[in-house]
Amino acid sequence: MDLDTRIAQWSGQLPPGFVPHAVIRQHPPRCVQPRCKRPCARKANGEWARSCQPCLDRRARSCKRRREALVAEGGCRRCAYRKRAECDFLCPRCREDRDIERAQKRRDAIDAAAIDEFAAQPERVHKASNLDCGISPWNARPKRQASAAYWSPLPDPEPKSEQTWRQSLDDNGWRLSRH
Ligand SMILES: [Zn+2]
Numbered sequence: 001m002d003l004d005t006r007i008a009q010w011s012g013q014l015p016p017g018f019v020p021h022a023v024i025r026q027h028p029p030r031c032v033q034p035r036c037k038r039p040c041a042r043k044a045n046g047e048w049a050r051s052c053q054p055c056l057d058r059r060a061r062s063c064k065r066r067r068e069a070l071v072a073e074g075g076c077r078r079c080a081y082r083k084r085a086e087c088d089f090l091c092p093r094c095r096e097d098r099d100i101e102r103a104q105k106r107r108d109a110i111d112a113a114a115i116d117e118f119a120a121q122p123e124r125v126h127k128a129s130n131l132d133c134g135i136s137p138w139n140a141r142p143k144r145q146a147s148a149a150y151w152s153p154l155p156d157p158e159p160k161s162e163q164t165w166r167q168s169l170d171d172n173g174w175r176l177s178r179h
């Protein structure tokens with residue numbers, strides 16, 4: 001499978017330079033707003049918007065006015081639908097969301113700094129260590145242990161006095177003794 005296809009599948013985004021199939025369409029679709037018969041506007045990415053440009057502008061202005069009115073009445077600066085908390089310009093929920101976003105941004109910055117620091121390190125020649133050679137306390141053989149026979153040897157099965165083969169029959173060793 002193509003690597004670009006895999007990356008696109010994993011990331012869920014089209015690969016750079018991908019040209020989608022051209023949709024042959026002579027007439028742009030009509031604006032979806034009621035009682036508006038103008039053709040739809042173009043979005044920045046070339047797709048058709050759902051409404052015409054005057055309707056888009058009108059709706060954007062309406063949203064802005066509504067937000068301004070709600071904020072003037074004490075609404076949150078971010079969502080504008082909940083009252084803002086005391087001594088704050090955000091509602092508790094937006095404040096929490098913003099704190100989370102800030103913490104994530106900080107975390108991302110720290111991670112990016114760590115990655116950059118690692119990438120800035122010069123490449124070193126790999127030197128084999130004992131671990132690379134397989135010498136490790138984890139795969140070593142167990143130490144030898146004394147068996148029970150070492151600590152408690154069996155008694156001599158035959159006393160030395162009965163081992164007559166140790167004594168010569170015709171030599172009692174008189175030459176080795178001192179007179
Ligand atoms: Zn319209």
Ligand SMILES: [Zn+2]
Pocket residue numbers: 076077078079080081082090091092093094095
């Ligand atoms: Zn809010």
